[in-house]
Amino acid sequence: MAFWRDKLKIFKIALILSLFGGFVFVYYVYNPSTTLFIPCPFYYVSGFYCPGCGSQRAVHLLLHGNIIGAFRFNPLMVLTIPIMVYGLGVTIVNWIFGTKYRFMLFYSKLFIFGFFGIAVLYWVLRNLPYYPFNLLSPVG
Known part of the structure; x- marks a missing residue:
């Protein structure tokens, strides 16, 4: 029985590494500003930037150092990456090893509502055409 549990753990680790490796490969090799990537549907329909606009180009630039x-394309996403990577890491470790660790920050109402408020404020401010708020819009 332990043999199959170990094989399952190895399979899960290989699956995660494959998915992560594929993500890194695609965003490292292909530049979202010059290749055919899916544009933001909100921007496409409304002409306004959503909180995620510029994230694909920002990830590409982060992978290139x-x-x-x-940060110029999407400062909110860049500042949020360490928290999201840690939370995702805890979730992956739980999935692979069958543990039940929790990233308690994600269970805090103050954090959830605070982050939602920051995202909405960022969404509004990055669409204002006045200095310094126009610096929050993604560089074209």
């Missing part, structure tokens, strides 16, 4: 350029 250009933190300032990535």
Whole structure:
């Protein structure tokens, strides 16, 4: 029985590494600003930037080590990445090893409503055409 549990853990680890490797490969090799990537549907329909606009280009720049350029495309996403990576890491460890660790920050109402409020404020401010708020819009 332990043999199959170990095989299942190895399979799960290989699956995660394959998916993560594929994601890194695609965003490292293909530049979202020059290749055919899915555009933001909200921007396409309304002409306004959503909180996620510029994230694909920011991830591409982060994988190339250009933190300032990535920050210029989507500062909220760049600042949120460490929290999301840690939370995703805890979830993956739980899935692979059958543990029940929790990232307690995600269970805090203050964090959830606070982050939602920051995202909505960021959404509104990045669409204002006035300096310094126009600096929040993604560079074209």
